[in-house]
Amino acid sequence: LAQQERAVRTRKAILQAAARVFDQRGYAAATMSEILEQAQVTKGALYFHFPTKEALAGAIMAEQQRFAESRWPEKSPLQQAINLTQHVARLLQHDYVLRAAIRLVIEQGSFAVPNPAAYALWIQRLRAFLDEAREAGELRPGADVAAAAETVVGAFTGIQLMDQVLTDRHDLPAKIANLWRLVLPGLAAADRIPDLVLDEESQAA
Amino acid sequence: LAQQERAVRTRKAILQAAARVFDQRGYAAATMSEILEQAQVTKGALYFHFPTKEALAGAIMAEQQRFAESRWPEKSPLQQAINLTQHVARLLQHDYVLRAAIRLVIEQGSFAVPNPAAYALWIQRLRAFLDEAREAGELRPGADVAAAAETVVGAFTGIQLMDQVLTDRHDLPAKIANLWRLVLPGLAAADRIPDLVLDEESQAA
Amino acid sequence: LAQQERAVRTRKAILQAAARVFDQRGYAAATMSEILEQAQVTKGALYFHFPTKEALAGAIMAEQQRFAESRWPEKSPLQQAINLTQHVARLLQHDYVLRAAIRLVIEQGSFAVPNPAAYALWIQRLRAFLDEAREAGELRPGADVAAAAETVVGAFTGIQLMDQVLTDRHDLPAKIANLWRLVLPGLAAADRIPDLVLDEESQAA
Amino acid sequence: LAQQERAVRTRKAILQAAARVFDQRGYAAATMSEILEQAQVTKGALYFHFPTKEALAGAIMAEQQRFAESRWPEKSPLQQAINLTQHVARLLQHDYVLRAAIRLVIEQGSFAVPNPAAYALWIQRLRAFLDEAREAGELRPGADVAAAAETVVGAFTGIQLMDQVLTDRHDLPAKIANLWRLVLPGLAAADRIPDLVLDEESQAA
DNA sequence: ACTTTCGGGACGGCCCGTTCAT
DNA sequence: ATGAACGGGCCGTCCCGAAAGT
Numbered sequence: 028l029a030q031q032e033r034a035v036r037t038r039k040a041i042l043q044a045a046a047r048v049f050d051q052r053g054y055a056a057a058t059m060s061e062i063l064e065q066a067q068v069t070k071g072a073l074y075f076h077f078p079t080k081e082a083l084a085g086a087i088m089a090e091q092q093r094f095a096e097s098r099w100p101e102k103s104p105l106q107q108a109i110n111l112t113q114h115v116a117r118l119l120q121h122d123y124v125l126r127a128a129i130r131l132v133i134e135q136g137s138f139a140v141p142n143p144a145a146y147a148l149w150i151q152r153l154r155a156f157l158d159e160a161r162e163a164g165e166l167r168p169g170a171d172v173a174a175a176a177e178t179v180v181g182a183f184t185g186i187q188l189m190d191q192v193l194t195d196r197h198d199l200p201a202k203i204a205n206l207w208r209l210v211l212p213g214l215a216a217a218d219r220i221p222d223l224v225l226d227e228e229s230q231a232a
Numbered sequence: 233l234a235q236q237e238r239a240v241r242t243r244k245a246i247l248q249a250a251a252r253v254f255d256q257r258g259y260a261a262a263t264m265s266e267i268l269e270q271a272q273v274t275k276g277a278l279y280f281h282f283p284t285k286e287a288l289a290g291a292i293m294a295e296q297q298r299f300a301e302s303r304w305p306e307k308s309p310l311q312q313a314i315n316l317t318q319h320v321a322r323l324l325q326h327d328y329v330l331r332a333a334i335r336l337v338i339e340q341g342s343f344a345v346p347n348p349a350a351y352a353l354w355i356q357r358l359r360a361f362l363d364e365a366r367e368a369g370e371l372r373p374g375a376d377v378a379a380a381a382e383t384v385v386g387a388f389t390g391i392q393l394m395d396q397v398l399t400d401r402h403d404l405p406a407k408i409a410n411l412w413r414l415v416l417p418g419l420a421a422a423d424r425i426p427d428l429v430l431d432e433e434s435q436a437a
Numbered sequence: 438l439a440q441q442e443r444a445v446r447t448r449k450a451i452l453q454a455a456a457r458v459f460d461q462r463g464y465a466a467a468t469m470s471e472i473l474e475q476a477q478v479t480k481g482a483l484y485f486h487f488p489t490k491e492a493l494a495g496a497i498m499a500e501q502q503r504f505a506e507s508r509w510p511e512k513s514p515l516q517q518a519i520n521l522t523q524h525v526a527r528l529l530q531h532d533y534v535l536r537a538a539i540r541l542v543i544e545q546g547s548f549a550v551p552n553p554a555a556y557a558l559w560i561q562r563l564r565a566f567l568d569e570a571r572e573a574g575e576l577r578p579g580a581d582v583a584a585a586a587e588t589v590v591g592a593f594t595g596i597q598l599m600d601q602v603l604t605d606r607h608d609l610p611a612k613i614a615n616l617w618r619l620v621l622p623g624l625a626a627a628d629r630i631p632d633l634v635l636d637e638e639s640q641a642a
Numbered sequence: 643l644a645q646q647e648r649a650v651r652t653r654k655a656i657l658q659a660a661a662r663v664f665d666q667r668g669y670a671a672a673t674m675s676e677i678l679e680q681a682q683v684t685k686g687a688l689y690f691h692f693p694t695k696e697a698l699a700g701a702i703m704a705e706q707q708r709f710a711e712s713r714w715p716e717k718s719p720l721q722q723a724i725n726l727t728q729h730v731a732r733l734l735q736h737d738y739v740l741r742a743a744i745r746l747v748i749e750q751g752s753f754a755v756p757n758p759a760a761y762a763l764w765i766q767r768l769r770a771f772l773d774e775a776r777e778a779g780e781l782r783p784g785a786d787v788a789a790a791a792e793t794v795v796g797a798f799t800g801i802q803l804m805d806q807v808l809t810d811r812h813d814l815p816a817k818i819a820n821l822w823r824l825v826l827p828g829l830a831a832a833d834r835i836p837d838l839v840l841d842e843e844s845q846a847a
Numbered sequence: 848a849c850t851t852t853c854g855g856g857a858c859g860g861c862c863c864g865t866t867c868a869t
Numbered sequence: 870a871t872g873a874a875c876g877g878g879c880c881g882t883c884c885c886g887a888a889a890g891t
Binding site (some may be wrong): 184 | 382390391392
C-alpha cells in the first residue's frame with residue numbers, strides 16, 4: 028500500500044512532465060527522454076505506467092474531461108456559457124495539462140485516428156447552456172443554437188492558438204471577451220446583453 | 233537558361249510534395265525521405281534547393297503571401313472581407329500549399345522562433361476592408377474594427393482546424409458562413425446585412 | 438549485478454574495436470558503423486556506454502594513463518628511462534588501444550580542444566627518471582633535464598610515426614635504440630654509457 | 643594566353659585554400675566545400691584542376707619538394723644540416739602549404755597507399771650533409787650517419803607535432819635547437835661543436 | 848507490484864565527394 | 870567553368886523490450 032502511494036506519485040509526476048513537454052513541443056517532437064528527465068523517473072518506471080507514447084498522450088487528453096465539468100450555480104445560462112470559456116481561458120495561461128490536452132486534440136490526426144469526441148464534448152457543454160438560455164428567453168429569436176455552439180468552440184480554439192504566438196496567451200481573457208462582444212448581438216436578446224459580464228478579471232480590476 | 237527552367241520545375245515539385253507531407257503529418261513528423269519520395273527527386277536535388285528542413289518549411293510559409301493578395305473589384309468592402317475568407321476556405325479544401333502553410337504557421341513555435349507576421353498579414357488585410365467599410369457607412373456605430381479583424385482571423389483559424397477533424401473540411405464554407413452570420417449583427421449596420429452574400433457556393437446551388 | 442558484468446564486457450569490446458578502427462583510420466575517417474561491426478554490438482549498446490564519438494575517443498585517450506605506470510625495480514634510473522620507451526615501443530607493435538591513444542592525442546586539435554596534458558604525462562614521467570639519474574650521478578654535468586625529457590618524448594612520437602609508414606613499426610625498438618645511442622653522449626656521464634642496455638630484445642637474441 | 647594566366651591563378655588559389663583547410667582539419671575532416679569557399683572558386687573550377695580530393699592532397703604533398711631544395715653557400719656541412727631544419731622550423735610557423743604537406747604525409751596511410759618517399763626525401767637530404775661533414779672531418783669517429791639522419795628526421799617530425807599542441811609552434815626553433823644540443827655530442831667531433839649556431843634567430847636577438 | 852540497467856535496431860536530418868548537361 | 874543533381878553514408882536519437890532486482 029505504501030508501494031501504491033509511491034506509484035500514484037510517480038504516475039502524476041510523469042503526467043505533468045509529459046504535459047509540459049507535449050505542450051511545448053507537440054506530440055511528434057516531444058521525446059520520451061525529455062519527459063523522463065523532467066519527471067525524474069527512469070525508463071522502466073515510465074513504461075510500466077504507460078506502455079507507449081501514444082498511451083501517454085491519450086491519458087493527457089482524457090484529463091480534459093475534468094475541466095469541462097465546472098459549473099457556477101444560480102447564474103443566467105448565458106452568463107454560464109461565457110464563464111465557462113473565460114474559466115478555460117484563464118486555466119490555459121497556467122495549467123500545463125489543459126494546454127497539452129488541447130494541443131494534442133488539435134494534432135490528433137497526425138498520431139492517431141482523429142476523434143471528434145474531444146470537440147464534441149465542448150460543443151455539447153456549450154450547447155446545453157444555450158438551450159437553457161433559450162428557454163429562459165435570453166436568446167435572440169432567430170438564433171441557431173447548434174451553429175453558434177460549434178462556431179464559438181472553433182473560434183475559441185483558434186483565438187487561443189493565435190494568442191499564444193502573439194502574446195504568449197497573456198491577454199487571452201481579453202481576447203475571449205472581444206469574441207463575446209462581437210458575437211452576442213447575433214446571439215442574445217438585446218435587452219440581456221448589458222447585464223452580462225464578459226471578463227471577470229477586468230471587472231475585478 | 234534551359235537548365236534553369238528545369239531547376240524551377242524541380243523546386244516547384246519539392247515545394248508541392250513538401251506541402252502535402254507537412255499538411256498531413258505536421259512539421260515534426262514529416263520526414264525528408266517522404267518528401268523526396270513524393271517529389272520524385274533525389275536527396276542532392278532537395279538539399280541544393282533547400283539547405284534544411286526548416287528552410288523548406290519557411291519557403292512554404294512564405295507562399296502564403298500569394299494567397300492574401302486576391303481582390304474582387306467593385307464590391308462593397310464588407311462583402312470583400314467575406315469573400316476573402318470564403319475564397320481561402322475553398323482553397324483550403326484542395327490547395328496543399330495553403331493548407332501546409334497554415335498548419336506550419338500554427339506549429340511555428342515548435343521548430344522556429346514564433347513569428348507573428350504570419351497572423352499579422354491576414355489581420356491587416358481584413359482590417360483594411362473593415363476600415364473601408366466604416367468609411368462607406370457599412371458598419372454598426374460602436375464596432376471596434378481592430379478587435380473584429382483579430383477575432384475573425386483567430387476564429388477562422390480554429391474553425392478550419394476543427395472542421396478538418398469533424399468533416400475533413402467538406403463543409404468549411406458553410407461553417408464560415410455560420411461564423412459571419414453570428415458575427416455580422418455585432419459588426420455591420422443592420423440595414424446592410426440582408427444584402428451580403430455569406431456563401432457564394434450555396435448561392436450558386 | 439549479474440547484468441552489470443555483461444555491461445563491463447560490452448564496454449570493453451567497444452573500446453577495443455574503437456581502438457582498432459581509430460588506429461587504422463584516424464578520428465575523422467573512423468565511422469561508428471565500422472566500430473559497431475567490429476565490436477559485434479548494436480548502436481543502442483554503444484550509445485548507452487558512450488554518448489558521442491568524441492566521448493569514445495576521450496575514453497581511449499584516457500586509457501593511456503595505464504601504460505605510463507609501469508616500473509622496473511632496482512635498475513639504474515637512466516636504464517629505467519630507456520626501458521620505459523622500449524616497453525612502449527614494443528607495446529605499440531601489438532596493442533591497439535595504446536596505438537589508437539597515441540594517434541588520437543596527435544590528432545586531438547582537429548576534433549576537440551587540444552589538451553597538452555597527454556604529452557605532459559609522458560614528459561613528467563621521463564623527467565622524474567632523469568632527475569633521479571642526476572642525483573645518482575649518472576648524468577653528464579651540463580645536461581638540461583627538462584629539455585631532454587621534452588625532446589625525447591617528441592622524438593619518440595615522431596620516430597614511431599615515421600616507422601609506421603616505413604616498416605609498419607616492425608623495427609621500432611631498433612629505431613628507439615638508435616635514438617638513445619645518438620642522445621646518450623649528450624645526456625649521460627660518459628662512464629655510465631657502456632653499461633646501459635638500449636634494446637633488451639636484440640640483447641636476448 | 644590570358645586564359646592560361648587566369649587558370650594559373652585559380653590553381654594557386656585552390657592549392658592555398660586547400661592547404662589551409664587540410665592543415666587545420668586533416669585530410670578526412672577537410673571538406674571540398676570549405677576549400678571551395680575559401681578559394682572563392684566554383685565546384686566546376688576545382689574539379690577541372692583536380693579530379694579528386696586525393697589528387698588535391700597529392701599536389702600539396704608534392705609541393706614539399708620545393709622546400710627541401712634550399713641551400714646556403716660556403717657554410718660547414720654540419721651547419722647546413724642544422725640550418726635546413728631551422729629553416730623548415732621557421733617556415734612551419736607561417737607557411738600553410740608546408741604545414742599541410744607535412745600533416746598529409748603523416749596521415750597518408752589513412753587515405754592512400756603509404757609512400758615512404760616523402761620521408762626518404764628529407765632523410766636523404768640530411769644524410770647528404772652528414773656525408774659531406776664526415777669527409778670534412780666534422781663528425782665524431784664512430785657516428786652512424788644513416789641512423790642519425792633517420793633519427794633526426796623522425797625526431798623533427800614529432801617535436802613539431804608536439805609543439806603544435808603545446809605552444810601552437812611559437813617556440814619551435816628553440817625546441818629544434820634543443821634537439822641539436824642533445825644530439826651533437828653523439829654526432830659531431832667535440833672540437834667543432836662550439837662553432838655551430840643552433841638557432842640563428844636567438845642569435846640575432 | 849514497481850523500478851532499474853542495459854540493449855536493440857530502425858530511421859532521422861544532413862552533408863559529402865562527385866558527375867553531367869550546358 | 871557553372872549550376873544542378875546524385876545517392877551513399879554519417880552520427881545520433883528515438884521508442885521500446887528484456888532481465889533482473891527491490
